[in-house]
Amino acid sequence: MPGIGPRLAQPLAKLAGPNVVDLLWHLPHGVIDRRHLTTAAAAPAGKVATLVVTIDAHFPSNSRRRPYRVRCRDETGFLHLVFFHPRPDWLLRALPVGERRVISGTVEHFNNEVQITHPDRIAAPHEIESVLTVEPVYSLTAGLSARVVERTIAAAIERAPQLAEWVDPTVISRAGWPTWHEALVRVHKPTAEPDLNPMASARQRLAYDELLANQLALGLVRANLRRMAGRSIIGTETLRRKVLDVLPYSLTGAQRRVLAEIDADMASPQRMLRLLQGDVGSGKTVVALLAMLAAVEAGTQTALMAPTEILARQHMSNLEPLAAAAGVRVALLTGRDKGRTRQAVLDQLAGGEIDILVGTHALFQDQVGFRDLGLAVVDEQHRFGVHQRLELAAKGRAVDMLVMTATPIPRTLALTAYGDMEISRLDEKPPGRGSIATRVLPLSRLDEVVSSLQRAIGTGARAYWVCPLVEESEASDLAAATERHAHLSMLFPGRVALVHGRMKAADKDASMDAFARGNADILVATTVIEVGVDVPEASVMVVEQAERFGLAQLHQLRGRIGRGGRLSTCLLLYGTPLTGTARARLNILRETDDGFRIAEEDLRLRGTGELLGTRQSGLPRFRLADLASHADLLAMARDDSKLILANDPDLRSPRGQALRTLLYLFERDSGVRTLRSG
Numbered sequence: 223m224p225g226i227g228p229r230l231a232q233p234l235a236k237l238a239g240p241n242v243v244d245l246l247w248h249l250p251h252g253v254i255d256r257r258h259l260t261t262a263a264a265a266p267a268g269k270v271a272t273l274v275v276t277i278d279a280h281f282p283s284n285s286r287r288r289p290y291r292v293r294c295r296d297e298t299g300f301l302h303l304v305f306f307h308p309r310p311d312w313l314l315r316a317l318p319v320g321e322r323r324v325i326s327g328t329v330e331h332f333n334n335e336v337q338i339t340h341p342d343r344i345a346a347p348h349e350i351e352s353v354l355t356v357e358p359v360y361s362l363t364a365g366l367s368a369r370v371v372e373r374t375i376a377a378a379i380e381r382a383p384q385l386a387e388w389v390d391p392t393v394i395s396r397a398g399w400p401t402w403h404e405a406l407v408r409v410h411k412p413t414a415e416p417d418l419n420p421m422a423s424a425r426q427r428l429a430y431d432e433l434l435a436n437q438l439a440l441g442l443v444r445a446n447l448r449r450m451a452g453r454s455i456i457g458t459e460t461l462r463r464k465v466l467d468v469l470p471y472s473l474t475g476a477q478r479r480v481l482a483e484i485d486a487d488m489a490s491p492q493r494m495l496r497l498l499q500g501d502v503g504s505g506k507t508v509v510a511l512l513a514m515l516a517a518v519e520a521g522t523q524t525a526l527m528a529p530t531e532i533l534a535r536q537h538m539s540n541l542e543p544l545a546a547a548a549g550v551r552v553a554l555l556t557g558r559d560k561g562r563t564r565q566a567v568l569d570q571l572a573g574g575e576i577d578i579l580v581g582t583h584a585l586f587q588d589q590v591g592f593r594d595l596g597l598a599v600v601d602e603q604h605r606f607g608v609h610q611r612l613e614l615a616a617k618g619r620a621v622d623m624l625v626m627t628a629t630p631i632p633r634t635l636a637l638t639a640y641g642d643m644e645i646s647r648l649d650e651k652p653p654g655r656g657s658i659a660t661r662v663l664p665l666s667r668l669d670e671v672v673s674s675l676q677r678a679i680g681t682g683a684r685a686y687w688v689c690p691l692v693e694e695s696e697a698s699d700l701a702a703a704t705e706r707h708a709h710l711s712m713l714f715p716g717r718v719a720l721v722h723g724r725m726k727a728a729d730k731d732a733s734m735d736a737f738a739r740g741n742a743d744i745l746v747a748t749t750v751i752e753v754g755v756d757v758p759e760a761s762v763m764v765v766e767q768a769e770r771f772g773l774a775q776l777h778q779l780r781g782r783i784g785r786g787g788r789l790s791t792c793l794l795l796y797g798t799p800l801t802g803t804a805r806a807r808l809n810i811l812r813e814t815d816d817g818f819r820i821a822e823e824d825l826r827l828r829g830t831g832e833l834l835g836t837r838q839s840g841l842p843r844f845r846l847a848d849l850a851s852h853a854d855l856l857a858m859a860r861d862d863s864k865l866i867l868a869n870d871p872d873l874r875s876p877r878g879q880a881l882r883t884l885l886y887l888f889e890r891d892s893g894v895r896t897l898r899s900g
């Protein structure tokens with residue numbers, strides 16, 4: 223891009239993304255209409271206006287706290303321009319006394335004076351036409367001015383080519399949508415507020431493009447996974463029976479139903495691609511184990527993959543005794559295993575001496591080879607993307623895949639993330655759970671929180687204390703957690719453990735262990751407290767600055783308690799002041815513990831971007847589509863992509879070629895790659 227050196231490229235990449243096309247996707251969220259040309263006497267307070275004035279006098283400030291003022295006038299009166307921390311030489315040049323200038327900005331009435339603080343635009347009288355326009359307003363980031371962003375995006379649009387149409391022509395004409403190029407031009411040149419509405423036709427068109435790319439990519443992945451012939455895996459029930467005999471409980475109806483769905487998939491000669499959705503504590507692990515046992519009975523190996531070391535270890539310690547009861551061989555492999563131990567596991571795996579391998583993403587590594595992998599189970603899937611799904615699936619011949627997520631995802635969103643899979647839901651919780659009282663209160667009542675914590679711990683309770691998630695900065699997450707740990711350690715000497723993402727694995731384990739064994743009563747953590755961690759004695763959950771978390775995330779955190787049958791308490795502390803929406807969101811958690819309902823509400827109130835909290839969600843991030851508004855476009859895109867793939871599975875027709883371009887535009891080219899290899 224012209225005029226964009228490294229100094230601007232960096233903040234631009236941070237703002238929009240590393241590619242020119244990302245600039246096109248950076249849509250304005252507001253408009254400023256500068257066409258209101260007015261006079262000093264008539265300038266309306268609180269509105270953006272443009273005035274032509276003569277510079278009268280400069281009043282430099284004599285103290286750092288007082289602003290620099292410039293008095294201007296027209297035939298109706300005075301206009302004062304106010305500048306905080308200005309560069310006086312620049313002001314003298316931009317606003318020479320006695321000359322006329324066009325000034326545009328937000329008008330204020332202050333002490334009977336008409337003023338504009340930091341005018342947005344200062345121009346010479348002959349440039350007035352360039353000021354009297356409607357400007358798009360873009361979000362910014364440090365190091366970028368509004369003008370630079372606007373100009374760069376405009377330049378990117380100028381470079382955007384006209385492209386062959388990829389949307390079905392009947393859809394285009396029915397909806398009255400503009401072409402892709404025309405839509406781009408329009409969304410970046412809003413002339414009034416309604417143009418910013420997600421339902422404006424140019425916005426809808428682009429949202430549809432994005433959703434179509436998403437659905438088509440998933441469809442291609444699915445087709446590719448299905449292309450390899452699957453195998454029929456039918457268990458004998460022998461191992462299962464042994465495990466069911468030693469389980470201290472019987473399966474819930476939902477667990478039985480889901481298991482039957484999985485059995486049917488595995489038995490079919492087609493490859494299984496199934497998502498198991500179940501709230502925290504709904505008992506997914508035992509379902510996974512029983513599924514794996516069927517695969518072992520059929521003579522194949524299985525893998526259970528967790529997103530973190532801690533979870534992998536926990537799965538291992540839960541599975542080990544059950545597997546032992548059935549005489550099934552289980553091993554653990556994580557990134558931490560090195561050298562001889564690791565080699566031994568790899569050898570046994572290749573030799574078929576391991577039936578169930580539990581691990582982290584270390585299972586992706588090339589050296590990990592199974593003798594015959596029949597079923598791969600991926601736990602807490604929302605942290606793994608489609609790419610990783612593909613990689614793991616490539617480990618065996620047409621491996622059956624069972625993906626488990628503890629995040630109840632609204633149906634619309636499930637389609638965007640897992641449109642390539644069948645979906646099972648565990649919608650019934652095992653009996654005998656203690657109930658959880660949820661309270662929402664301001665952080666200013668910390669003292670009360672601490673004293674109720676004291677009481678609870680006095681009766682043998684253990685507590686999680688989750689520290690605020692600070693956007694985009696692990697370092698500050700860390701600082702907050704460390705600080706809170708120090709604070710609580712003073713109140714509860716020797717009884718507080720700390721765990722965060724930057725810790726060495728061994729230290730993390732030690733902290734978790736201390737908490738699990740009761741050597742610590744309080745575990746202070748950043749959100750890394752692993753979503754699947756199971757400490758039944760924990761009955762208090764404190765979340766600081768709860769308003770910064772996704773509802774689904776809070777719901778998951780809350781699911782860490784209420785496991786041991788004792789009455790549990792979840793305290794959601796918010797930093798004041800709380801907006802109306804934020805309060806409504808937190809109140810939902812007080813009202814219900816139905817994860818699916820919570821997820822739907824979160825989607826409604828916040829839109830998808832925020833749904834699962836931030837960074838590691840692994841769900842597709844839409845830049846143009848807003849599923850809260852565009853759910854019906856998603857359904858259309860899904861139907862359309864099915865039709866496309868049925869008629870033109872390799873995208874060879876002219877429209878197919880255009881659709882390839884669409885996939886590239888939205889960087890869903892992993893889909894295109896599957897076309898080439900397949």
Ligand code: ADP
Nearest residue numbers: 471472473474501502503504505506507508652
């Ligand atoms: P999640 O779905 O969050 O992974 P888990 O599989 O960890 O849930 O199960 C949570 C707890 O519930 C475990 O302690 C498990 O032993 C127990 N559990 C699972 N199924 C049942 C059941 N049918 N009846 C009673 N307890 C169960």
Ligand code: MG
Nearest residue numbers: 506507601754
């Ligand atoms: Mg689990």
